[in-house]
Amino acid sequence: MTQQRHIKLGFILHGVGRTWNDWRHPDRDVNASTSLAHYQKQAASAERGKFDFLFVADSLSITEKSSPHYLNRFEPITILSALAATTSRIGLVGTLTVSYSEPFNVARQFASLDHLSGGRAGWNVVTSWLGDTAANFSKTEHPAHALRYRIAGEYLDVVQGLWDSWDDSAHVGDKDSGQFVDPDKLHRLDHKGEFFQVRGPLNIKRTPQGQPVIFQAGASDDGRNFAARRAEVIFTHAPTQEEGQAYLADVKARAKGLGRDPDQLFILPGIAPIVGDSDEDAEARYRELAALESIDTGLGFLSRTFNDHDFRQYDLDAPFPDVEHIGINSQQSATLRVLNEVRAENLTLRQVAERLASPRGDFVGSAETVANRLQTWFENGAADGFVVFEPLPGQLDLFVDRVIPILQARGLFRTDYEGTTFREHLGLPVPENRYSVGKSRKSAA
Structure with missing residues (x-):
């Protein structure tokens, strides 16, 4: 019997809001983007609602005209590490660029987050698109678009290779014999490529879920190819159901053409649902938001x-x-x-x-209306799930308390977490360690 598909849900931690004027709402905390208490409250609500993950976007360059949330905000790994201590099941996904960081450091950071959280880390792999970011990293120019994706491919090879540095049983810890590590199960990467030379091994053992989950947000042709080849979850922008259907069909076809199982690749558009007591009440709340802009x-x-x-x-x-x-x-x-x-x-x-x-989106209405539209997008091949923004203060709790029970009653969303790791929630397998696979093949031969 085939298991019923469930909608995947993420919640994006966006502090004072996603636009330039959300922060002006009377109920918005103007310090939300650097408030641990604010994010702890949102994380608790999302976990109560059985969301799959929390998501932190990022940018490394600002000007005086940047949106308020990006002007003053936490670095992703820092806030996710803090939230690892106050949550127990929800996934923790952070954005970190390959254009302005080093693979060894990134591999270590996400492995550490995975251990801290008991196997709940995810990495949103980005290439950075703002050209003036180079000026913050002692570089004279920003890499060209196609070059950034070439860098990303090799970068991800290195990071995932480092995550396999230890066999699962490499950490012996035998006090009687004095053996802490089995040296035969600790592996140097010795990578020498076009952009990176990394010896390894990584100085932290293999993580609870084998490797953190890989996210990507590819929308250009280069980005779609990269996502189809390497991502496990794709965060995308789809203003209409028709655009969502076209994007999902295209990327999953590319993945299948590369020999991947398209059902192991989840495509999640970002949405900003506004839930009201009725459709008319939700429209009034949307106008309240639009009036700020x-x-x-x-x-x-x-x-x-x-x-x-x-x-x-x-x-x-x-x-x-x-x-x-x-x-x-x-x-x-x-x-x-x-x-x-x-x-x-x-x-x-x-x-x-x-x-x-003032983007309105397709998800403004009563709880029933919003649930119906989520179901329509999901069942008609426009999305495998959604990354939810909170457009107005209090909307996350309304979504959790009113919309999710409807989805659960229809069998479209979980009533409890499937396990303890992020991969278990998503139904993704634990990646095999490349070195262990090699040994088992030699033994079989």
């Missing part, structure tokens, strides 16, 4: 998308400016989405900014 908010989104380009210099009601050359080496998929809409509908800068300032 302005044209300047939309211009801020555009600026971030196009590598911090200043859109405030242009006439709002003139044709959209020629900026394709600016975005091509940054957030490529997002810039192309904007430019395609501009061309298709002949939009002005004002019209684009208005759309971006």
